[in-house]
Amino acid sequence: AQSVSQHNHHVILSEAASLELGCNYSYGGTVNLFWYVQYPGQHLQLLLKYFSGDPLVKGIKGFEAEFIKSKFSFNLRKPSVQWSDTAEYFCAVNARSSARQLTFGSGTQLTVLP
Amino acid sequence: KAGVTQTPRYLIKTRGQQVTLSCSPISGHRSVSWYQQTPGQGLQFLFEYFSETQRNKGNFPGRFSGRQFSNSRSEMNVSTLELGDSALYLCASSLAPTAEGYTFGSGTRLTVV
Numbered sequence: 001a002q003s004v005s006q007h008n009h010h011v012i013l014s015e016a017a018s019l020e021l022g023c024n025y026s027y028g029g030t031v032n033l034f035w036y037v038q039y040p041g042q043h044l045q046l047l048l049k050y051f052s053g054d055p056l057v058k059g060i061k062g063f064e065a066e067f068i069k070s071k072f073s074f075n076l077r078k079p080s081v082q083w084s085d086t087a088e089y090f091c092a093v094n095a096r097s098s099a100r101q102l103t104f105g106s107g108t109q110l111t112v113l114p
Numbered sequence: 115k116a117g118v119t120q121t122p123r124y125l126i127k128t129r130g131q132q133v134t135l136s137c138s139p140i141s142g143h144r145s146v147s148w149y150q151q152t153p154g155q156g157l158q159f160l161f162e163y164f165s166e167t168q169r170n171k172g173n174f175p176g177r178f179s180g181r182q183f184s185n186s187r188s189e190m191n192v193s194t195l196e197l198g199d200s201a202l203y204l205c206a207s208s209l210a211p212t213a214e215g216y217t218f219g220s221g222t223r224l225t226v227v
Contacts, residue, residue: 032214043117044204044218051214090157100147100170102216104157 002027002095006105013081014113021076021108023065023091032094033074034102035065039087047089050074061085083114116140118207118219126225132193135222139186139207146188147216148180151202160203163188164210192224200226 003026013019025031035047048059055067065076074091091105119138127133139146148160159172163182180190186207192199202223206216 036218043220044206046216049214092157100145100162100164101159101172102147102149102157103159104149106156 002031002093002103004091004093004103004105006089006091006108008108009106010109010111012111012113015083016080017112019076019078019081019085019110021089021091021110023074023076023105025072025074025091025093025103027072027093027095030096032096033065033067034092034094035059035063035074035076036090036092036104037087038090038107044090047076081110081112083112086110086112118205118217120203120205120219120222122222123220124223124225126227127195129195129197129226131195132191133195133224134189134191135203135205135224137188137190137205137207137219139188139205140217143207143209143217144186145208145210146182146186147206147208148188148190149204149206150174151204151221152200157204160190195226197226200224 005024007022033050036044037047038044047063048057050057050067058064063078067074088107088109090107092102121136145164147162151157162170166182177193182188202221204221206218208216
């Protein structure tokens with residue numbers, strides 16, 4: 001079975017700081033990878049996804065993520081965060097052999113100070 | 115287009131009761147999945163339906179069940195509620211039974227007292 005680890009539970013940054021959230025997964029086969037965001041009081045929204053091809057994936061709102069297969073990692077980055085990026089961020093993996101199930105990490109709460 | 119609609123938004127039930135939650139997927143989406151979100155366990159997969167058939171099931175007891183109707187709407191039922199069932203229950207829909215392009219609803223907040 002696959003598992004996902006997000007090592008940072010709470011990250012606090014000032015506006016304009018750069019962001020990198022770690023995500024590591026455990027699975028020996030081929031995976032699809034996702035980052036979701038949950039703004040306060042709102043539903044989960046897809047930020048970006050990786051299925052194949054260029055390991056550097058660009059998503060919405062200036063976010064990007066890099067898939068490093070050798071490290072089983074899919075870290076989320078943003079060069080300059082804004083107060084509106086305050087939210088909880090979830091990394092998720094879907095093993096291609098179980099195409100219908102997402103396994104989520106425990107989430108990282110990002111607080112951006114104005 | 116309308117998103118994934120979950121009803122009710124909030125629910126309070128007593129231990130031992132049963133509850134039914136509803137999910138209306140995006141029009142045209144035929145795959146519906148359910149997830150449980152709790153502070154302690156995070157987001158956990160419950161089950162997935164496609165064309166009225168359960169295609170995949172997570173590691174939850176048999177008290178958790180679901181179904182999908184011919185119009186792709188889905189319901190999940192929890193019988194003999196326990197305090198630990200208090201959670202946010204999320205429904206997600208997609209065009210096909212893959213994780214690509216899952217759209218989540220706002221969830222039903224279930225509190226068991």
